[in-house]
Amino acid sequence: MSLILYRKVPKTGDELSILGFGCMRLPLKKGGGIDEERAIRQLRFAIDHGVNYIDTAPAYHFGRSEHVLARALADGYRKKVRIATKLPPWSVRSREDMDHILDSQLTTLHTDHIDYYLLHSLSGTTWEKMKNLGVREFLDSAKNDGKIKNAGFSFHGDVASFKEIINAYNWEFCQIQYNYLDEHNQAGTEGLKYAADKQLAVMIMEPIRGGNLAGQVPEEVKKIWEGSMVRRSPAEWALRWVWNHPEVTVVLSGMNDEVHIDENLRVADDALPKSLTPDECAIIARVRDTYLRLMKVNCTGCGYCMPCPNGVDIPGCFSLYNAYHLFPRDRSAKFQYFGRHGGLLSSVSYAGLCRRCGKCTKICPQHIPVPERLKEVSNEMEGMMRVVVPVLKGGLWCMDKVGHVKRRFAFKESQR
Ligand code: SF4
Numbered sequence: 001m002s003l004i005l006y007r008k009v010p011k012t013g014d015e016l017s018i019l020g021f022g023c024m025r026l027p028l029k030k031g032g033g034i035d036e037e038r039a040i041r042q043l044r045f046a047i048d049h050g051v052n053y054i055d056t057a058p059a060y061h062f063g064r065s066e067h068v069l070a071r072a073l074a075d076g077y078r079k080k081v082r083i084a085t086k087l088p089p090w091s092v093r094s095r096e097d098m099d100h101i102l103d104s105q106l107t108t109l110h111t112d113h114i115d116y117y118l119l120h121s122l123s124g125t126t127w128e129k130m131k132n133l134g135v136r137e138f139l140d141s142a143k144n145d146g147k148i149k150n151a152g153f154s155f156h157g158d159v160a161s162f163k164e165i166i167n168a169y170n171w172e173f174c175q176i177q178y179n180y181l182d183e184h185n186q187a188g189t190e191g192l193k194y195a196a197d198k199q200l201a202v203m204i205m206e207p208i209r210g211g212n213l214a215g216q217v218p219e220e221v222k223k224i225w226e227g228s229m230v231r232r233s234p235a236e237w238a239l240r241w242v243w244n245h246p247e248v249t250v251v252l253s254g255m256n257d258e259v260h261i262d263e264n265l266r267v268a269d270d271a272l273p274k275s276l277t278p279d280e281c282a283i284i285a286r287v288r289d290t291y292l293r294l295m296k297v298n299c300t301g302c303g304y305c306m307p308c309p310n311g312v313d314i315p316g317c318f319s320l321y322n323a324y325h326l327f328p329r330d331r332s333a334k335f336q337y338f339g340r341h342g343g344l345l346s347s348v349s350y351a352g353l354c355r356r357c358g359k360c361t362k363i364c365p366q367h368i369p370v371p372e373r374l375k376e377v378s379n380e381m382e383g384m385m386r387v388v389v390p391v392l393k394g395g396l397w398c399m400d401k402v403g404h405v406k407r408r409f410a411f412k413e414s415q416r
């Protein structure tokens with residue numbers, strides 16, 4: 001049996017496996033829906049090999065992920081792991097909703113406490129909303145009642161908002177998107193170090209950018225990997241790069257293939273902080289530079305151009321536009337765009353809101369002609385958005401009676 005590495009949560013000393021199991025991309029059956037028996041086998045296999053941090057959310061698999069995790073954690077497995085799950089801000093209209101959703105999650109997960117409880121996918125605007133609804137008091141009270149052990153948040157905004165949220169509550173942990181392409185995107189390296197300096201554990205999502213940094217990579221990138229003295233898969237390179245940072249606590253991998261689980265467990269055996277050699281770091285830097293050159297817009301995500309007076313999330317729009325072109329086989333970038341910028345999961349911030357005032361262009365250190373490039377983004381990314389988003393808002397993301405996001409209509413009825 002392999003023995004994977006563990007890292008400590010700074011504020012509590014809790015020892016977590018450096019590899020966490022993400023339940024957002026569980027294996028699917030041919031006709032759709034989770035292949036539950038296979039998912040349970042995979043989860044238990046990972047736990048048997050040392051994984052002790054499992055991440056889920058009501059939004060994953062349209063509310064089914066938490067149910068499958070509860071089944072996997074029967075037969076004595078619950079006590080071997082820490083469960084992380086999330087409060088969906090888009091389902092919250094009042095302070096009472098927060099209690100209601102948490103209670104329903106405890107029921108669904110067949111447990112009396114959540115070990116790591118996160119506010120799901122915060123940005124500056126969603127944090128403002130949750131703060132005004134009393135989420136800090138809710139977290140305090142849930143901790144006092146023993147319903148949650150550690151409070152945190154996952155994040156997809158800009159680094160300034162990230163720091164503001166870090167400083168607004170006594171969090172034990174946070175969860176950020178981080179990989180060698182996103183060093184300067186969203187929270188990025190600056191946010192990672194900031195959180196670690198404040199003694200927060202940092203959980204990493206998208207270490208392989210949703211699988212895009214593995215599998216069929218661009219030909220130029222493939223040649224660089226093949227020229228390395230050390231032979232590793234692109235996925236292993238990506239994971240080792242994240243674990244090389246001592247500030248990282250857990251890396252979440254959305255594992256749904258036995259071969260990937262084996263590989264991830266093997267890498268998690270010896271991926272110590274600062275274990276990559278200078279030559280290895282140089283290889284990764286060359287791959288990163290190649291990806292950046294292949295990108296449509298040379299936006300580093302620095303956020304100097306923000307806030308836009310018309311509400312455009314400039315770096316966010318460019319980031320998903322780049323992802324859409326870098327990884328043409330993966331169509332999820334467009335749906336993420338609808339979610340993050342089209343008003344599905346937070347307030348609208350899409351490229352088409354630009355009124356060409358020119359404020360951002362004067363500031364941008366990369367000299368990007370922002371309004372012109374946003375026009376391209378709008379043309380390519382927003383065609384279906386005006387049709388799809390209202391339909392999805394009407395029903396797809398409704399909260400059902402037990403607080404789970406559910407694909408259905410009758411929004412008002414399902415709220416209470
Ligand atoms: S030019 Fe467009 S994106 Fe830039 S600040 Fe003005 S409205 Fe915002």
Ligand code: SF4
Pocket residue numbers: 298299300301302303304305306314315363364365366367368370
């Ligand atoms: S200032 Fe330029 S590089 Fe920085 S986020 Fe804005 S558009 Fe991107």
